[in-house]
Amino acid sequence: MPFTVPGKNRRVRFPSQSAPIAREQKRPGKRPASSHPAGKMASQEVPRPGIPALFTQPPPIRDPLVTESIDLQDATLEKCLPFLKGIHSNQKGPFNACGVPALQRDDHVAYLYDALEDYPAGFVAMDASRPWMVYWALAGLSLLGEDITRVRQRVIETLRPMQNPTGGFGGGHGQTSHVAGAYAAVLSLAMVGGEEAFAVVDRQSMWRWLGRLKQADGGFRVCEGGEEDVRGAYCAMTIISLLDLPLALPPHAVARSAGMEKFTDELPNYLARCQTFEGGISGSPGVEAHGAYAFCALACLSIIGPPEETIGRCMDLPLLLSWLSARQNAPEGGFSGRTNKLVDGCYSHWVGGCWPLLQSAMDGKPQSDGPPPQTVGSLFSREGLDRYILCCCQSPHGGLRDKPGKSPDCYHTCYVLTGLSATQHRHYRTDSSASSSETFASAFSWKSRPIREDNVFERGDRLTAFHPLFVIPHQAAERMRLWYESEAF
């Protein structure tokens, strides 16, 4: 999913990065001279040792007919190849025996702390995404092992004014409540944790507001009078399950006049209608299959019931597997969000995050409190994705990015790191849940364990495990849920 920040680049900590990147973007055909000697294509340069040819050579079949899609793909490949080969002058080492550079932890940590500071005027367009800015930075810092409780007070004071008395959080103070803002705010409060943070949320008004978003066809609008899509459903069910809101719709909810009683009524059917003939899942029924919406739909199904039941019943699984698998391309190794679109680091999470959910659905009902026997194992190339992330997505002065040639931003930093963390762990469900809820028992039964074999990254590149549905640390999700379970509604 493309995400761009308008205006000037950040000046607070990294004044040197904006100029060269901006020039490079204006002239996409121009290659940096340092890594591309005159007359030599990136595909001909010799890679570092330890890198399989799969990740350094163009794909074996190429159609003669060139269209805009191919031009863009070719340009992307040219930009990625020197990074995949580990020979671009902007890459920082050390490189390991697999030819993969280390995660530049200190640079990324500094970038994310800076992201929590003030923004220059050029960022005015982000003024409606303030809870997101907090969430992306906190999630990234948590993944990198930082203790973010030190910013608890600031987070509380930043988010508190964004809550509306009529329920939910807006994208900023005085703005209309939106599920995306409310989702990011609730997850941020969960991450900093503690009673004072949890007590910020007015659950009664949140419940009534979400009741006004539930639609007669089972889905959710993203805000009152706004569009209905699977983000609405995923964000709403995340909030409902983390805050232990009643599953019953509020008395005056419009969906009640369509015969519905619960937030989950007809929701599986709505999500099922979002699967397209390609096998992927769209933002709303009838639109093109898209990786980010696929995650929202599959995570939502996995929140409202065990994935082997909900995903199994709602999705044509073989078709979905085929489409999801086709999101990974070589030699880049990363994921694209749609058919015939380009690789983008953020899909490391949106597409990559679908895999543990589908693998768990195929593993079936958990029988113990440990990892179940692997039925199918990993169905994508962890190596390919890790190479793309570590070789292509690290910006030279900290932060992570969509692809080489793009500036880093918080959104990509968060979701590229989330994707890297997901590949480093096996995510599974157990037969015991942190929650006493029957409906959400499965959602709160996830565990993660580091994968020790076949890794192309080093021990120092390891990140904290995230909950595969709530995209925050496991403990943060469980503590929030348990606190609200112990509070009267």
Place this chain on the structure above:
Amino acid sequence: MASESHFPTLPPKELSFLMEMFAQDSKNYHVWTYRHWLVRRFGLWDHPRELEDVDALLKADVRNNSAWNHRYMLRFGPRGDEPDAGMVGSGADTKAGVHGVVDEEIVDSELEVAKNAILKAPENRSPWWYARGVLRAASRGLGEWEEFAGLFVTGSVIKSTHAVEWLADVYAEGREEEAVQMLTLLREKYDPVRKNYWDYRIKMLGQVA
């Protein structure tokens, strides 16, 4: 907003305005989502501009998957008051991808459209999967394209990974050894980044056989 009183009929310049946007970004997800909403809101499935615009965009770039998706919804999407769905008949309690009634003439002509697009660029995933969707909507099997897919898989010359996958799916019903051969081609040589997935497909064949 979308109120019936403000916009009882399609605003006359709207479709041209959308084409201006597609000229800048032919795959913009939000513009396509809005175009889909317009079709539902004003019942434009058979409006001549819809197919014309899709054809123009596919002529400019036959790999525009958003345009292929829109085409599918124009031809096979639920109409009128039927709940919208990305695959004919998809839903938790229905058999996914199977249409109640389809016009066989439309099915055949759309298969021709897909074939012509594939002949121009055989490694383009979009028309191959469009054709799968069309056949599925018509409850027709992949077998009727065995010969066509074979055009791109002749001996050691492979011109399309999608043709190889198509043949693997055709062979999966009764000719498992040949199916394994096709999947092995993808696994070993033509699409090895998806090795784990092709391995899984091969394993599933063994379970069926």
